[in-house]
Amino acid sequence: MHFLPTLSALLCIAVYAVICNATHYHQQRPLLSEAVCFSLSHALSPASAVYYPGDPLYDKGVYHYAISSTQRSKCVVEVGNANDVGKTLIILGRRRTPFAIKSGGHAMNPGFSSTPDVHISLYRLSEVKYDPISRIAEVGAGLIWDDVFAALEPYGVGVLGARVTGIGVGGFILGGGYSWHTNQYGLACDSVVAFQLVQPNGRIIDVTKQSDPELFFGLKGGFNNFGIVTKFTLKTYPQGEVWGGSIYNLEDTLPAVQAATVAFQEKVTDPKAELIMTYNYVPSMDQIVVTQLMFYDAPTPPSGIFDALMDIPAIQSDVATRSFHSFIKILPANTTIGGRAVYAGFPVMSLTRTLSEIMVNESKFWGRALADKTQVSLSYDIEMFLPSIYSHTSDKSAFPPRRDIPFQPFTMAYTWNSSEFDADFHTAAVASSDYIVKAAIAEGQTELLDAPSYPNYAIAGTPLEKMYGENLLVLRALKARVDPDDVMGLAGGWKF
Template sequence: MRHSAIVGSILAAAALVRADSALIAVCKQIQQAVSPASEVFWPLSLGYTKDIGHWATTSTQNSACSVEPGTAADVGTVLQILNSTQTPFAVKGGGHTTNPGFSSTPGVQIAMYRFSEVNYDSATQTADIGSGLIWDDVYASLEPLGVNVVGGRVTGVGVAGFSLGGGYSWLTNQYGLTIDNIVGYELVLPNGTVTTVDKSVPDLFFALKGGYNNYGIVTKFTMKTFPQGQVWGGLMTITGDHLDAVSNATTKFSATVTDPKAAILPTYNFLLGAPGVSLIMFYDGPTPPAGIFDDFLAIPHFTKDVETRSFSSLVLASPANATSMTRTVFHTVSLTQITPGIMNAVVNESLFWGPRLSLATATFVSYDVEPFLSSLLTHGSISTSAYPPSRAQGLLPLNIYFAWEADLSDDEFRNAATQSAEQLTKVAISEGQDVGNAPLYGNYAIGSTPLERIFGDSLPRLQAAKQKYDPTNVMGLAGGWKV
């Protein structure tokens, strides 16, 4: 089936040579208007293939052409042309979204790869980070300087979408979400103007903190940095006969561990016809205090890669790229606490959907449990943000993550993810967790999620900012969470 998908992609790409003449004309107009720092690529070229490619094949579309802008001014030029011609487009940073059409298009694909610099300012203790990077590259650049930023936890995740959506990190218990640590943006407004956005522009500063690409294209993030030395942790894999032990240890960890330097990410997987757990442990220091991870370390393991190491090494130890280049869906449930009932429900959902979806070409069925301290939303200087719309209660996003091969099964997997999220929500509500209308984390939420479930009471403010900065709805020509 993988072979058939590849052949289908090649044939579809070849057909784009005969793409709509209006789209071809727009691509040529862009090619003539941008500076030598930028480049337009056409179907069947290597640059085009890279630009339209995504981590999940369900998020890849064949575009009329792709463009890699090399300057913020060129981004503005491209936006002006797209607006004047009313051409659909997409903006891609790292390409890790799983929702079709969010960063892909049959129109003009904008790939931000050339915004790839990391510049550290020791005087302000901030770093300017290009929107075309993945977090692996950011960490590798900052590590020799002994500093770090609040970014992604696993390999391969892009800076841009992650940072515009919220950003849960290994450092969140200490410093908050990624958006809590962004002090400025270089933004190309929909009218083509390049501007700097910081707290002196409160409506737009608010809107960019979790409001995605509704207000233009971000080319650079300015982030607070923090001292970073060696860390302890890594990946343990555990077989299905120890699921209860992992669940008990996870519940205990969530209820009792208050050290903000400690974090875990247990994922309950159904893989190769069997259940199991991939557990990543993290401590922000070379050695964790005694007792924090003892319950996990006592569980018999299948593999173990846990040691004192660099932060980059820990991130690269994650198995997140194991399902790249497959069809994928994410969905999520917002929890306020990790309980025995929730852990039992996670195990049951994994054991229920794993065998069933395997019959429909599933390659991976996973439930990712994310305990954080209840204080995770109290850090930083901002009191409001697009997401989460309220900071009164810490939210724990549980990620439902299915991967499969056959495109004919797309609806089946998306329906299964939705049903599973509904079931887990029912369990949480039955325990008294106030999550029935809790905002959902947009970086995990399935594409059919209503905007109100992501932005909640922030939505009117976001819509007002949208009307002010994008009155002709240029960014509405692109996909994503559109306010």
């Protein structure tokens, strides 16, 4: 019998179709990703490998410093060379399959270097080559900085790399990169001579200032928007033994620590000296433990630089003269490994006594407010650099968008155990960092109204304009030129 459907019947059919299509999509997405994994396993050379859940090498591939940044992908693709990276990007782009790119696994924003779909690990891109004639080093993007420093140490040279153990090469440089040598030489991205880039269409190119100045500019702070960087060619610098280490002080020494730290910020102009001070709220003690990371790029610092800090009674100290690689290995970076974490970075012009007091109060206030939410620790890190750090090059870079504002990249780190409270810690971190910046502006640091946030520290949700300023329009045009099909938009991170 032929009949015309009623309006209610049509609505029922439409709703049913939507439900079926939605169900079909969610059923098919894992299958599509698994099919792509299968294709990749047959398309790549023996230099690469594809791993699946249950394999220990799969677990190594998806591993992140913070468990909150780890996702269970359908497979891990360990690419062994640039050609295989190109094949991978072509297949992912054609299938429109979301993917992740991981170097060291220290991205704290969820989804920035992880995915439930196809996970690309750069681990096998781990070669270091040094040319003593040109004094440059070629460094694979899958290395951690510990291994780079160790490989270059026999030559008596170093590069601008991470300040603590376990940090990956790729994300560090592509985000800008502050190092223990930044006072002397600038940011890590300033030391790049060339990027080996696998473009979204699979083509492999070497990007230099001469070959493509616009793309060279974009890669210095622009992350993975333009393809996958597989190798960096870096300037090297003389590197001998250094003096430094960490000192721990209890809360009753805070007035002395604060006075000595503010004096260091105001008076020390030696570019070989750097200091990071961290206020750590320890819930079990309900007090602040101060960690001071000291560095001097020589076997012994001149008198007067660190004396006031060294004279304060400490509960623990490992300050000594040692190789640079050994210095990096002993710095306390892994005490909260395996927990959930959020970073919130913010620019500050300089540390003052008032600002120091505010950070202490913020640490205690939020430490106590979050104490019943499986809190492990709260840290407020004060990183002190000279005003000249952005003047070591006249070349422009994606980050920082301005080099005439001598801001410093301060950061906060919150760690906890239960995913139930992810939103609570994220909200608290945003509120606390905003409060500190507003307090600094009210104190007179009005340059912060135009100072950018460091992308490697910026918390998820930070507007791109806040990190890249007027560069953002140029970067978006560059992205459209290099990646017209938006293949890199399938990956996580800051997207232009």
